[in-house]
Amino acid sequence: xxxxxxxxxxxxxxxxxxxxxxxxxxxxxxxxxxxxxxxxxxxxxxxxxxxxxxxxxxxxxxxxxxxxxxxxxxxxxxxxxxxxxxxxxxxxxxxxxxxxxxxxxxxxxxxxxxxxxxxxxxxxxxxxxxxxxxxxxxxxxxxxxxxxxxxxxxxxxxxxxxxxxxxxxxxxxxxxxxxxxxxxxxxxxxxxxxxxxxxxxxxxxxxxxxxxxxxxxxxxxxxxxxxxxxxxxxxxxxxxxxxxxxxxxxxxxxxxxxxxxxxxxxxxxxxxxxxxxxxxxxxxxxxxxxxxxxxxxxxxxxxxxxxxxxxxxxxxxxxxxxxxxxxxxxxxxxxxxxxxxxxxxxxxxxxxxxxxxxxxxxxxxxxxxxxxxxxxxxxxxxxxxxxxxxxxxxxxxxxxxxxxxxxxxxxxxxx
Amino acid sequence: xxxxxxxxxxxxxxxxxxxxxxxxxxxxxxxxxxxxxxxxxxxxxxxxxxxxxxxxxxxxxxxxxxxxxxxxxxxxxxxxxxxxxxxxxxxxxxxxxxxxxxxxxxxxxxxxxxxxxxxxxxxxxxxxxxxxxxxxxxxxxxxxxxxxxxxxxxxxxxxxxxxxxxxxxxxxxxxxxxxxxxxxxxxxxxxxxxxxxxxxxxxxxxxxxxxxxxxxxxxxxxxxxxxxxxxxxxxxxxxxxxxxxxxxxxxxxxxxxxxxxxxxxxxxxxxxxxxxxxxxxxxxxxxxxxxxxxxxxxxxxxxxxxxxxxxxxxxxxxxxxxxxxxxxxxxxxxxxxxxxxxxxxxxxxxxxxxxxxxxxxxx
Numbered sequence: 001x002x003x004x005x006x007x008x009x010x011x012x013x014x015x016x017x018x019x020x021x022x023x024x025x026x027x028x029x030x031x032x033x034x035x036x037x038x039x040x041x042x043x044x045x046x047x048x049x050x051x052x053x054x055x056x057x058x059x060x061x062x063x064x065x066x067x068x069x070x071x072x073x074x075x076x077x078x079x080x081x082x083x084x085x086x087x088x089x090x091x092x093x094x095x096x097x098x099x100x101x102x103x104x105x106x107x108x109x110x111x112x113x114x115x116x117x118x119x120x121x122x123x124x125x126x127x128x129x130x131x132x133x134x135x136x137x138x139x140x141x142x143x144x145x146x147x148x149x150x151x152x153x154x155x156x157x158x159x160x161x162x163x164x165x166x167x168x169x170x171x172x173x174x175x176x177x178x179x180x181x182x183x184x185x186x187x188x189x190x191x192x193x194x195x196x197x198x199x200x201x202x203x204x205x206x207x208x209x210x211x212x213x214x215x216x217x218x219x220x221x222x223x224x225x226x227x228x229x230x231x232x233x234x235x236x237x238x239x240x241x242x243x244x245x246x247x248x249x250x251x252x253x254x255x256x257x258x259x260x261x262x263x264x265x266x267x268x269x270x271x272x273x274x275x276x277x278x279x280x281x282x283x284x285x286x287x288x289x290x291x292x293x294x295x296x297x298x299x300x301x302x303x304x305x306x307x308x309x310x311x312x313x314x315x316x317x318x319x320x321x322x323x324x325x326x327x328x329x330x331x332x333x334x335x336x337x338x339x340x341x342x343x344x345x346x347x348x349x350x351x352x353x354x355x356x357x358x359x360x361x362x363x364x365x366x367x368x369x370x371x372x373x374x375x376x377x378x379x380x381x382x383x384x385x386x387x388x389x390x391x392x393x394x395x396x397x398x399x400x401x402x403x404x405x406x407x408x409x410x411x412x413x414x415x
Numbered sequence: 416x417x418x419x420x421x422x423x424x425x426x427x428x429x430x431x432x433x434x435x436x437x438x439x440x441x442x443x444x445x446x447x448x449x450x451x452x453x454x455x456x457x458x459x460x461x462x463x464x465x466x467x468x469x470x471x472x473x474x475x476x477x478x479x480x481x482x483x484x485x486x487x488x489x490x491x492x493x494x495x496x497x498x499x500x501x502x503x504x505x506x507x508x509x510x511x512x513x514x515x516x517x518x519x520x521x522x523x524x525x526x527x528x529x530x531x532x533x534x535x536x537x538x539x540x541x542x543x544x545x546x547x548x549x550x551x552x553x554x555x556x557x558x559x560x561x562x563x564x565x566x567x568x569x570x571x572x573x574x575x576x577x578x579x580x581x582x583x584x585x586x587x588x589x590x591x592x593x594x595x596x597x598x599x600x601x602x603x604x605x606x607x608x609x610x611x612x613x614x615x616x617x618x619x620x621x622x623x624x625x626x627x628x629x630x631x632x633x634x635x636x637x638x639x640x641x642x643x644x645x646x647x648x649x650x651x652x653x654x655x656x657x658x659x660x661x662x663x664x665x666x667x668x669x670x671x672x673x674x675x676x677x678x679x680x681x682x683x684x685x686x687x688x689x690x691x692x693x694x695x696x697x698x699x700x701x702x703x704x705x706x707x708x709x710x711x712x713x714x715x716x717x718x719x720x721x722x723x724x725x726x727x728x729x730x731x732x733x734x735x736x737x738x739x740x741x742x743x744x745x746x747x748x749x750x751x752x753x754x755x756x757x758x759x760x761x762x763x764x765x766x767x768x769x770x771x772x773x774x775x776x777x778x
Contacts, residue, residue: 100511101509101510101511102510102511103509104506104507104508104509104510104511105510105511107509108506108510111763111766112766115763115764115766115767115768116763116764116767117763118762118763119759119762119763122509187771187774187775188770188771188774189774190770190773190774190777193774193777194773194777197777255645255647256581256647257645257646257647258645280631280632358586358634359634359635359638362631362632363586363627363630363632363776363777364777365632366586366773366776366777371773374769376481377477377479377481378479378481378765379765379766379769380480380481380484381766
């Protein structure tokens, strides 16, 4: 038989082609099964995140709502005196926004760049109808601030729809018309501090969870069933209790007139006048968060430890290892996937925490997620919230990447 | 955990939504919860439902206009009437998120005075009608025997020599900075002028620096009465209605210091695109009538926004010994040195000062 002749199927087509067709069909069927989930994930997870990230660098409120002025502002150099024509266009846009009831949006947007301009816009818009040319004089007469070049520079900045301004703010810098990026003065720097603090607290909580959770998980995995079941219930019970209830319980326990301090005074470790401050500070935040996140460390650890055959330890002992050496050299390396999974889980959850730190944290309790919530709910500066969230996401991705490089993500085991 | 809680809340929300759609004339009225919502249910909701035949779904929220904005902009408005703070009402109105309310349709006072003259100055706005005046004050627990004279002024709050111990304050620049300036000797009439300058802001922070180590910061309105009752703090700033509720309903012996109080309004607004605008307007008109506002005052110590309601204020609903008029922020004895929250100042400077306040806290 000629080897170069392709093998054919019964109907004469080459077998290779036939196989590819069959494979394609089954692949299509498999994809068809996945499509609903994929579409769901795209629509409810990937798309909103991308949309939010987009908001962090793109905000066209000003350019969209001030259509007359936008072109003039774009060509204006940002330092020379604004011309009468620019003032006239401004008045036209203010009138239109007043009629459309959109002036508040413009005012909020400019106020984000320069505090104190919100009322300048809203109050001038109310009077805009009655203004007569020359508009420059008329506007400056209504509000002196209209003659201030800073107001115009702020408008020029907000006029730029695609802007690095929000990311700059998230890093305590300012993006300006004439000098590019400038660091904010010391007393206004807040976000970088909060990022560092958030990472520090999350890191300490993760370590504490590991220290406390590891022995518990070990007990769970090695005790006879009747004891380990009871222990498991004790781990899970708080897990099912409301977050707020657990947080307030810690307040009752740790406050200066609380259980722990009463006990210490009663024993005589401390005087009635010099009770310890265990809550409304960093200590309280770390204690409460560690307690709340502990199950997320214990459960992955337990699921890994459960699968480690006890015979390995016995083998190590019989080959002459001391109990400590056997534990460190044989047992611990096998739990690394659990440590990795638990650590990553706790750390990532801790980064986004804000109710607990807000309630028990006192003046140290403000974390970056509090600021994100503030800008989402109170100041409505969603672009800044998106930029802060984007940086946080970036941080998590970097950690994930580092974890993958050092330990390998395939080693992670969630249960 | 929090995810689970969210799911439960979402489920509860969905079932409320489904129930809400079953009857068309259900009005969703949103307010701040607790004793305050209860006072509104008793004084407004129940009589209005009996009179109009509509029913009301009462929801709680935590303030701010984020939800209203989200509902209006997505075109899915499920809230019909919302109780908001003044600065939020003005801001939402400017952004076109609210229905306008015609003041001439509001009911006149019993003696025939038109509504626009009967409402206190500054309580009627294009999109909002005020119902109450509430106030931020500071409080101490008079049942705890201490080695000092009862505090009388805002200055005493900041005086750690005469009044050593922890103090509770709200973790927000609003009100906190005004209190600091009042305590530093700025007359209430000039507070916002001073706070509008760089030196004024520095001055407020400098005053706050003197007690920074003694402050326990609170975030939720329910915290300060608890802190005080637990003996965690000797003084705390608080909202006067919450304190009154602790005194009247829970028999706490809290005393309010009214000197330097900062009062603000709560107003009804109707989100633009509400599906029950007519019923919502009717509810707003009904609930801001003289009699209803006076009735509400027998449930909680927030002052009615109408002059004609004041003489009608009675006693606490389940204790005739408590004369409500004496506990109002606007009672003559309490109102001697009071400051109205300047919504325009805070609309302009809230974000900037919040940033600086948090930076100051983190130092």
